[in-house]
Amino acid sequence: MTLALKYAARSDRGLHRSNNEDSVYAGPHLLAIADGMGGHAAGEVASKVVIAALAPLDEDVPGDDLLGKLHEAVVSGNDTIAELVDQDPDLEGMGTTLTAILFGGGRLGLVNIGDSRTYLLRDGQFNQITRDDSFVQSLLDEGRITPEEALTHPQRSLVLRALVGHEVIEPTLQVRETRAGDRYLLCSDGLSDVVGFEKLAETMQIADRQACADKMIELALQGGGPDNVTVIVADVVEEEPQPQATQAFESSNNHMHPVGPTTSPPRPPVQMPPQQPPPHQATMQQPPQQPQKKKKRGRKIAIIVAVSVIFLALIGAGIRYLAYTNYYVGVSDGGEIAIFQGVRGTVLGVGLHRKVEGSCAPAAGPDCRPLRIEDLGATNTTRANEGFPVNDLEAARRTINTWRSEDQQPEPQQPVNCPTPLPGSSATSTPTDVPSLPGETPPGSSTQPSC
Structure with a gap:
């Protein structure tokens, strides 16, 4: 018997966002969520670039160097963000958070940067096993606010560390033992900022992981759905060796999406797929004499996805530039x-x-x-x-x-109030015929308007 991961993933753009900047990958060895930031599609580019850098880790059994492989993939994704910003200054300011698990059977490697979270339910105890790199978390650490105040703090979305490309920001890395019966929850802040800890713990008790993931999304939307929300619910189980379908689950502007099948029929571990898999899916079932095709195909798919997203982002940036210079x-x-x-x-x-x-x-x-x-x-x-x-x-x-x-018409002039003539008098006065010098006003004349 061996330990394996069974998982379900869901993502939703929320009720107040026009696009989904979260990206997620779920496979038998790799679980990852990246929450992009930067707006105008730039955040979506950053999150997909980092997920594309991590995706090849799912293609082979990780081995012993779990943290080394995670660190190398994170640095690669961060370098790609820097290159994209250098090529297009309009992408300046884009970045992404990341929380990811690399599963190695009896152990797993965990990487985290930003405020996306990983929780663990073990033996009935539910705990957050990552620490937020956020302003509010720093206030909590200093004892300046309570956990209850953190839920409504106006700066709760302010992230202090993220992958932004300009500098190498060391992520938090840890190795943890795994046990049969463990259940992990990975999520973006679109869930944890809206749904309280006790409600998350209660929802994690739902036995069916797909129903559990659906309920998490439902709770976030009931709470107002202010942000994109993405979740992975994964169980560690004991089973005879058998593969899971590997799928890079791409977030989009549509609402809730499932990852797809989480199990596949048993097969010898060395077999590979007989035909080209559809985009975002790599199912391994081909003869062993060509072991490199699997890795090359996964990388090709990741490159195609990243290039497509970057191309669309550049078009959007060009339209935005042309529009806002007028x-x-x-x-x-x-x-x-x-x-x-x-x-x-x-x-x-x-x-x-x-x-x-x-x-x-x-x-x-x-x-x-x-x-x-x-x-x-x-x-x-x-x-x-x-x-x-x-x-x-x-x-x-x-x-x-x-x-x-x-x-605009000028303000109308006020009429001149003229005195009412007395009975028997003339309405107009007859000027006295008195000579006047040049430049003088003749006697009896007036500079006021005539009545």
Whole structure:
């Protein structure tokens, strides 16, 4: 009898995110979750790059050097992030957390950086076995806040250490013994920030690991689903040697995805697959005379996935650059003339513009009267409704000032109150015919408006 891993993985983009920056891999030797950061698809690139660097570890029995292999893969992934940032400065600031297990039978290697977590349920005791590299964790360590306060702290998502490419940040590595009956939970902070420790411990008692993983996702969504959420539930079991299907589970913009089958029929350990597996899946069943094909195919799949994601991210960055280097004057939702950065329209439902300021510049002061669409003449109304392009922010402000002077009507003059003529008197006075010198006002005349 040998110890083996049986696992289930789930991922969901949550209720408030348009894409999923989490990436996850689940196989018979490797379990890994990376939570990308950086936005605009950059976080998704970083997490997938690191997972792609770890994936080859699942292709062979790890051997004794569990931590050495994990460390080498993490450094490789971090170096790739640095190369991508050097090639495209728009990716500056992207990075990823990582929590991963390399399973070696009676032992496992555990690597962690950031605030993605690994928990262990053993003999009825549920414990977190990784430490968050976060600001809130530092406050807990110093005794400045309580665990209850940490759950609602406004800076609970602030990560102090992550894989960002610029420098080699040493991850936390540890070796742990494994026992039959152990159950591991790996998760991104989309679960641990929303669901409390006691509820996680209760949910881990669900015997069926797939149902357990589903329930974890359900709890995160019931808690508001503010972030992407990804979980792996894995059991250590005793069994006769038999393989599991190895699958790199890719997160996407869709909602809950299963990893797929976690077991396959028994076969001799040396066999390899008779045909090319589908993308993200490597099932080993071919004659032993070509042992290198398995490793090459896994690497090829990882490279294809990483290149595809990077290509899409570069396209998105290019669109974002072209959009946000333009300005135009248009109409805001409330009808006020406003300055926008970007271009009108959307791509795949994502807006390509944002409002910069209203019709009153910050230096205009409190007496500035907002310019509204109904204040404009026909020509400038059409220009505003269609979005009037300008070169920069100052040009936009000048355009608004021009429209204001062209189209806003001057304040009406107050009528002059003239005295009511007395009965029998004339409404107008007849000036006395008295000579006057040049430059003098003739007697009887007035500089006031005529009544």
